[in-house]
Amino acid sequence: MAETKVIERKPLSLSERTYLPQIVSGLKTTISHMFKPSVTLQYPEERPPIPKGYRGVPTLVKDPNGREKCVSCQLCEFVCPPRAIRITPGEIPEGSESEHVEKGPEEFEINMLRCIYCGLCQEVCPEEAIFLQDVFSLSGYSREELVNKKDKLYELGGTLPDSHFKWDKKKAAEEAALAGGHH
């Protein structure tokens, strides 16, 4: 068992009992704090630095060629724990720039009143089309306003760099196969 050590309490000295030296040293601390630079961030004008990997509002992104990346596989819709995502898949018309992709979202809604910012949608997306980025303040006057529609999602998301260009490669391979007939 641990030994109990009784600490002797010394009686206060006279100067301690007047409290005055303590008050003076306290005042010194207070005054020194007065001249320290303030830590205030002038919020709407200045913004805090957002760390990498921050999970802000989920957004849809485009690839560097400006094409929509989402292929409407609906994995995010299935994985989303609070069922915040609603996707209406649509076909991609023939002759369009991205016809090789077969499917795209006709309508894509994320209900920000439901979203819990878990980031599962970003994790599950096979196309790296949905990202939780740095938007952290969200407000609106009605419930409808807080359901982000497709155009809003793309506006928030913008374009992110892409290193795979998977569909481009696939297309090139297909074309090469048609032309050359390897494989």
Added chain:
Amino acid sequence: MELTSILLKIVFAVLMIVVVMTMAGYSVLIERKVSSWVQGRVGPNRTAPFLVNYIPFIGPLLVRMGIFQPMADGLKFLFKEEITPGHVNKTYYFLAPILALVPALTTMVVIPFGQYTDPSTGASNPLMLAPLDIGILFIFAVSSLGVYGIVLAGWSSNNKYSFLGAIRSSAQMISYELSLGLSVFPLFLWLNAPGVEGGLGLNAVVDYQQNFWFIFVQPLSALLFLVAIFAETNRLPFDMAESETDLVGGFHTEYGCFKFGIFFVAEYAHIVIGSALFTLLFLGGWHFLPGLSDPWPAGWIGAVLSTIWFLVKTVILIVFFVLIRWTLPRFRYDQVMKLGWTILLPLAIGNLILNAIIIALIDSQ
């Protein structure tokens, strides 16, 4: 009295009310600014009436210092919805804020704030509204009436928190009033010692401090007076009346909008008057520095300069009030009572007796 002199008095009175009210408003700003600096914040820095921001350099600077914030605060109090709770005793409920403000503003009548030296005769007169001979007694008598405002507010609110706050503050004020009075008596003993032409007027105290300040000669009195003033103005560490952690808002829990604004102004007016009083009694009033003769030229320029110097000292004291607020935690109620009755009061009495003996010894030689 002829009409012009009466008119002049009225003009002076209005001027003084304007100045004291403005100072009360701006001590709120001082409080907010100093508090935020102490806490590493910037404080109010956004209020800008139209176009002020477009004045080059000075405009944004004023805005950043929050110079316009007190006006915004005042307007806010004016335009808020006037709510009267259903369970209050209406007459006294409305009377209380007035009763709190009036004594605070009345005491300033006898406070001298500068001196006017006649260029032709060289005689200097203090600037004050009413040159009463019993200045200090008048102040003690009137300022202790301020407690009625608080007691009435607490009682008429029909709310346990208000009531507790009021009871506490009245008990506290009564206990500290004794030490407050006794702590300054030694000054007036010296002022009226044999061979000195004194009186009880505040201008006499200031004149007496031409070459030395009382704070250096009577440090114990100064300390007791300062502590008692803190208690009288209900400032931290003695803000028993409000102590929002245990009493919601204290005596003004049920008050809102303009009525609360009046309480607020009264509180800060008390602080302004208290600081002014301390300056007059212990810091030499408008006299320049201890040991130096006043550099104020004769005539109105000198009068204005001396007034400004007096105000500078007062403002420094107000800042000190705020700094103490962020240095010391609030006392417990029993500690307040113990400090008042078993430490301050005996010390004040001892100090008084000691000074009386010294004066008697000097006199008998």
